[in-house]
Amino acid sequence: MIEVKELTKSYGPTVAVNSVSFDAHAGEVLGFLGPNGAGKTTTMRILTCYLSADAGNATVAGYDVFEESIEVRKQIGYLPESAPLYTDMGVLEYLNFMTQVRQLPKSQRKERIRSVIDTCGLEGVIQKDIGELSKGYRQRLGLAQSLIHDPPILILDEPTSGLDPNQIIEIRNLIRDIGQEKLVLFSTHILSEVSATCSRVLIINNGEIVANGTPEELASQAKGEEIVHIAIRGPQEAVEAQLNELDFVSQWTAIETSNGILAYQISATQESNAAEELFHVVVQNGWSLTELRQESADLEDVFLNLTDKEQTQVQKQQSAEQADDNDDA
Ligand code: ADP
Secondary structure (H helix, E strand, O other), X not given: OEEEEEEEEXXXXXXXXXXXXXXXXXXOEEEEEOOOXXXXXXXXXXXXXXXXXXXXXEEEOOEEOOOOHHHHHHHEEEEOOXXXXXXXXXXXXHHHXXXXXXXXXXXXXXXXXXXXXXXXXXXXXXXXXXXXXXXXXXXXXXXXXXXXXXXXXXXXXXXXXXXXXXXXXXXXXXXXXXXXXXXXXXXXOOHHHHHHHOOEEEEEEOOEEEEEEOHHHHHHHHHHEEXXXXXXXXXXXXXXXXXXXXXXXXXXXXXXXXXOEEEEEEEEXXXXXXXXXXXXXXXXXXXXXXXXXXXXXXXXXXXXXHHHHHHHHHHHHHHXXXXXHHHHO
């Protein structure tokens, strides 16, 4: 239903989307997961024909997004991050207006309005003006407008952003229901959202797709690594220099450093028996060990690993360079 090949888009010097490729099929709820600024909105705007790309190509339901934008728009329902609502319109008036914008035949308009009111649970507010609606109901109405022409594909940009926990659960359930019949591509920066809602996840970071798979597949990828939580009483600089030197440590993150106790989350290669090795390192250096706990990796670790990795690698490289400089001196 969606095929994207090597899509690239820059804003001046900022490369927002860098050679992104993926495809999506009918019957999927595809989560587009990444930190703020990763390039999710830009990709969605290109797919919905609101932006052109610098390079690459994309088709939606077989139509080219650059050459056949009118056809593409007919296939897609789009909910941008802030729902496109006119606050001084009534709810029914707005939905009626959207049937006209979407050029639905007059004979179908009533039936389509009734259908989206049912699907999105809007019955209780149809007499209200949009300006009177809570944020949750506004988001439902935004979803309703995206469904009004019964498109096979829905593209939703951060649909739960700014909602309270109950509203978030309602919108997630709605997305899951809609996903039984349509292809839904939605973006989020919240990890639990994809585990709760998606059949497949694309993780995007710095404009690039860094992982693609079901939540279970991605979590099992992480099983190649061990996660160790360790807390040490010792000199911070020396402890961190030592962590940088250990070959079996692929990444470490400082969790807390207070009262002289340094707590770290460490990712290590699985064959290393990292917990035992770390124990020996602490003893050899004469530091005290106040906690040592091993965990199996899950989807959260994959996400943190993929989106934080560059920073940690830079950190490791800088420390190594500093050590070399010190040796030279
Ligand atoms: P996301 O939706 O994942 O938060 P975006 O696609 O909005 O990411 O942004 C990707 C990058 O492009 C960011 O660095 C952002 O600052 C930049 N960007 C987005 N829109 C514009 C714009 N209109 N002008 C300049 N830079 C932009």
